[in-house]
Amino acid sequence: MTSLFLYRRCGLHAAAIACLLAAAPAASQEQTEEDKQKLEAFLKFQANLPSFLPTVNLINAEALPITFPFRMVGEQIVVDVDFGDGVARPFMLDTGAPTFVTEEIGDEHGGETVIEMVTIAGGGVIEWSPMVKFPSVTIAGALEITDVTGGVNWATEGPFYCITRNGLIGSQAMRNAVWQIHYGNEEITVAATVDQLDHISDAIALPFTVKEDGLSPTPWVELGLGDGKLVFIVDTGGGVPLTINSEALAKVGLELPEDAPVAAGISSGAGGDFDTALAGFTAPMMFGDAELLTTAVVGDGLAPTTDGNMGASFLKNFIVTLDWSSQTMYLEPLFEGDRVPLPGAASVGVGFHGDDLAVTSIAKSGPADEAGLTLGEVVIAINGTDVTDISADAFCELKKTPFETVTTASDQSYDAGMIEGFFDTQE
Structure with missing residues (x-):
């Protein structure tokens, strides 16, 4: 889905709007003027984010902790979401993107339009879609989140068709609590503080950062590799292992071995089909103070906003805890030894x-x-x-x-x- 890719690439923050608008020229001068007006409104909205964000995606801390099940569909976490009508709709849980819903769900259950957001449609056409506020959603019949914000432009067709036709619950819905994803038990526990959780004291602690002027607080972590550090997006919705952009290896003084294993592929985009190649690269990496032997997949453009992507095929080897209040990620291994397993x-x-x-x-x-x-x-x-x-x-x-x-x-x-x-x- 092109719009989701561009949200990951450019981010939903003020400095990135120019990136989105530059990705494709407007079809006419009239459209360009409309884009400018909507851009001014969005930038004004962004300037007010510090006072806006505490008022949305609210979770009652007194009701926590709450534990509920999830299921894996392929490499993705899927949870059932009820918009107040008693219908359980499968949604993907994705720390790497904002919340999205289909137009049908937005029309039926959405409230006020908060702001118009920019996306790029096929063929490089600029489109604007509303971010609306939903009065309440309940995840897995257990966790209620009120005043949920979400973009109304999820396409039912596309690469996520077999996972969900409804949308995804993104990191903006998660930021006001501590989320622990236990891949071994296929359970999520949402807590007010890490003190309410197990699997913290013996876990690897990694500080993370988020875009302070963005709607989606996707965690970015630094990992040590070679003679430096690389930045990875934490992406439960990415059906990939640990990935590294090809050009990022040179930043830490490394290069792919000539005999590295390669998988060739075909991808599609607005400009048509293009060939891809993913190569295996195994090396020790520093996760905070812990050294783990990790196999990464190296290719072009795998994580356009960062050096790499910490995807679901990697994360599922851990109990993953994300605490936005302290901006700390905890990883407790579900494997023995210091080598992170990688699927074939x-x-x-x-x-x-x-x-x-x-x-x-x-x-x-x-x-x-x-x-x-x-x-x-x-x-x-x-x-x-x-x-x-x-x-x-x-x-x-x-x-x-x-x-x-x-x-x-x-x-x-x-x-x-x-x-x-x-x-x-x-x-």
């Missing part, structure tokens, strides 16, 4: 490419690559099931079972299974 890579990735399912990623030197499979080939069967006319909903169901084989339009089948330890570069 699929020999073949499949996704919608236009109306067809196609090969969207290949592990280089993996079995499918060695057998001659190439990116973009149309897939007609997965695990022996015909997918030539498969619906998006049916594909989501099919993805719940690991892919073992894919068959292309040439009627050739390829091994699509997981390659354990694919990205590791050290034994």
Whole structure:
């Protein structure tokens, strides 16, 4: 979803609005003047943020702590959200973005419009969408948050279709309490202070920063690597491990080994399709005072606002606690030793490419690559099931079972299974 990507890239803070407007020229002078007027209103709103933020996304501290379950859909945390009508709607919990809802939910349950926010639609067209205030939402039937602010522009189609068609609960809804995500038990505990929580005293403590003039207080942490430090966004909604932008390695005096394992892929954007490449890089990293051996995935533009992304495939190895009042993140490992586990890579990735399912990623030197499979080939069967006319909903169901084989339009089948330890570069 283009708008969500640009929120991550530019941020919802005053200095970044120019970045968003510069990302695509307006279609006409009339639109440009309208953009300027809305921009002035947004900047005025931003100047008043210190007095506005304490009045929204409120959690009753006297009712805490509260514990409720979540479920993992792929690599993402999903919770049920009730907007007061008794309907439990699946939402993704995402520390890396603001709160978003669909237009349908906004129209039915939203209250006053707080401000118009800027997004960039496909083709580079500037669009404005409202951030509205919802009187109350209840998460998992347990945690009530009142005066919730959220952008009304979540698209039901797109890369998150199999996770949620409703939206995401972002960090702006989390900032007024302490959130502990226990990936091992698939439970979240929301507390008033860390004193109400376990898994703190023996955890790795990492200070984090947030954009003080932003609506979304996404945590940014520094990790030691090579001869310096890199900044990572803490992103529970990113279905990735620890990622590092290619150019960031040079900042700490490092470079990728020539024999680093690589997965090639196809991504899509407003300008069309483009090839991508992700390489494995294993090295000791400093998490505060703790040194852990960690495999990162290196590529171009993986975390446009920072040096890297601390995504869900990495975070799920810990009990993660985020305390915005002290701007401290706590990580208690769910693994033994000092090596952070990393899931394997699929020999073949499949996704919608236009109306067809196609090969969207290949592990280089993996079995499918060695057998001659190439990116973009149309897939007609997965695990022996015909997918030539498969619906998006049916594909989501099919993805719940690991892919073992894919068959292309040439009627050739390829091994699509997981390659354990694919990205590791050290034994």
